Amino acid sequence: MLSDREAISLQMQSTLDEATDPWGVKVERVEVKDVRLPVQLQRAMAAEAEAAREARAKVIAAEGEQKASRALKE
The missing domain is CATH 1.20.5 (Single alpha-helices involved in coiled-coils or other helix-helix interfaces)
Structure with missing residues (x-):
């Protein structure tokens, strides 16, 4: 997770887009900033x-x- 944050962010963005598109909501940016x-x-x-x-x-x-x-x- 620590070494692949960018790919995880892109995957999360895609998943969120699929879930929010029917409502007309567009998520512009997703970032994994802090991993504990x-x-x-x-x-x-x-x-x-x-x-x-x-x-x-x-x-x-x-x-x-x-x-x-x-x-x-x-």
């Missing part, structure tokens, strides 16, 4: 980001150990 995520979803997103950072750190550490091992071998 549930606390549980915020925590899940934070945990996912933390896991991704930890995974990158492990890869970097492993690459460093591999380079150090090669350097000692030489």
Whole structure:
């Protein structure tokens, strides 16, 4: 929802147009401005980001150990 607000706004506009056209009402603009995520979803997103950072750190550490091992071998 956060990354696709424009498409959601267009879809909402289309749905509103279908519902209001029979009454002669035209909705000129629809915008999704503020999205409030549930606390549980915020925590899940934070945990996912933390896991991704930890995974990158492990890869970097492993690459460093591999380079150090090669350097000692030489």
